[in-house]
Amino acid sequence: MKDEFLQDVLAGLRLPQKALSPKYFYDAKGSKYFDQICELEEYYPYRTELSLLPEVARELKQYFKEKSVSSIQLVEFGAGSLHKVKPVLKELTMVTEFTAIDISGEHLQEASTELAASFPKLPIKVAQGDFTKPIKLEVSEATPMGFFPGSTIGNFDPEDAREFLENARTTLGEGSYMLLGVDTKKDQQMLEDAYDDSRNITARFNKNILTRINRELNADFELDQFEHVASYNQQLGRIEMHLRSLTAQQVQVSGETFQFEKGETIHTENSYKYHPEEFDQLATAAGWRRECLWLAPDGIFAVMLLAN
Numbered sequence: 001m002k003d004e005f006l007q008d009v010l011a012g013l014r015l016p017q018k019a020l021s022p023k024y025f026y027d028a029k030g031s032k033y034f035d036q037i038c039e040l041e042e043y044y045p046y047r048t049e050l051s052l053l054p055e056v057a058r059e060l061k062q063y064f065k066e067k068s069v070s071s072i073q074l075v076e077f078g079a080g081s082l083h084k085v086k087p088v089l090k091e092l093t094m095v096t097e098f099t100a101i102d103i104s105g106e107h108l109q110e111a112s113t114e115l116a117a118s119f120p121k122l123p124i125k126v127a128q129g130d131f132t133k134p135i136k137l138e139v140s141e142a143t144p145m146g147f148f149p150g151s152t153i154g155n156f157d158p159e160d161a162r163e164f165l166e167n168a169r170t171t172l173g174e175g176s177y178m179l180l181g182v183d184t185k186k187d188q189q190m191l192e193d194a195y196d197d198s199r200n201i202t203a204r205f206n207k208n209i210l211t212r213i214n215r216e217l218n219a220d221f222e223l224d225q226f227e228h229v230a231s232y233n234q235q236l237g238r239i240e241m242h243l244r245s246l247t248a249q250q251v252q253v254s255g256e257t258f259q260f261e262k263g264e265t266i267h268t269e270n271s272y273k274y275h276p277e278e279f280d281q282l283a284t285a286a287g288w289r290r291e292c293l294w295l296a297p298d299g300i301f302a303v304m305l306l307a308n
């Protein structure tokens with residue numbers, strides 16, 4: 001695991017446009033920063049989706065009743081804190097099993113113990129693994145439904161997003177469903193404020209990746225020699241986060257030296273935004289069709305039900 005981290009970081013820093021994978025944001029400290037981001041006024045995706053979910057779940061209940069689906073195996077991909085699944089489980093009473101898949105087992109174990117306290121009769125399983133690849137689920141009579149909230153799909157490049165959706169279809173099988181949160185294209189200022197908040201929490205979240213590399217990979221990034229940058233790339237429909245070098249400098253990582261020019265950046269994250277119709281094309285290419293769409297007021301966030 002550590003070796004993979006090192007190899008990924010070295011490979012990323014050797015690129016002409018230096019880059020680091022956003023999956024390395026989420027050490028213990030990074031996960032705490034992310035929780036703080038979700039509480040920010042400017043970061044609308046978290047609270048907007050959360051406020052949509054009770055209505056989504058109530059309508060889903062009706063939808064599945066009409067389809068005579070009486071039991072559902074709910075499978076959350078990349079489940080972290082399990083906050084979003086609670087309003088779904090509360091309303092969608094035909095969920096008879098819940099499986100949470102995530103790379104970080106420890107965080108998930110804690111969250112699932114807490115979830116079990118709120119839903120004592122629900123069988124809860126935790127699967128540790130790479131949720132972007134096909135996974136073997138335990139055989140069940142219930143209809144599988146994936147759950148991928150938070151617009152985490154936006155952190156994949158469109159081709160990887162398509163591949164994820166295809167693999168999720170393999171994991172869930174024929175006749176399954178997928179409930180997804182997708183952040184939409186909107187006013188540029190609103191987008192940029194969400195990723196460059198006035199309390200600088202997102203800046204700390206972004207820079208924490210350097211702290212982690214210093215600590216775990218014997219590196220000497222000087223944090224105050226880099227600044228957080230978040231801007232909307234209109235052409236590609238994505239927020240890009242970078243760390244910009246404030247000076248010409250050298251950084252050592254595990255004995256290898258990297259040169260930075262003044263103003264040069266490390267690209268740390270993309271967060272793609274989709275018009276619902278654009279997302280439909282992606283879903284269709286992965287073998288899904290959109291069955292339902294819920295839009296937040298002003299269309300600032302979408303929740304979709306896909307079926308295959």
Ligand code: AVI
Nearest residue numbers: 037150151152155195202271
């Ligand atoms: C986890 N993911 C959906 C977040 C996003 O909005 O792309 C990560 C994030 N990065 C900065 N703020 C939040």
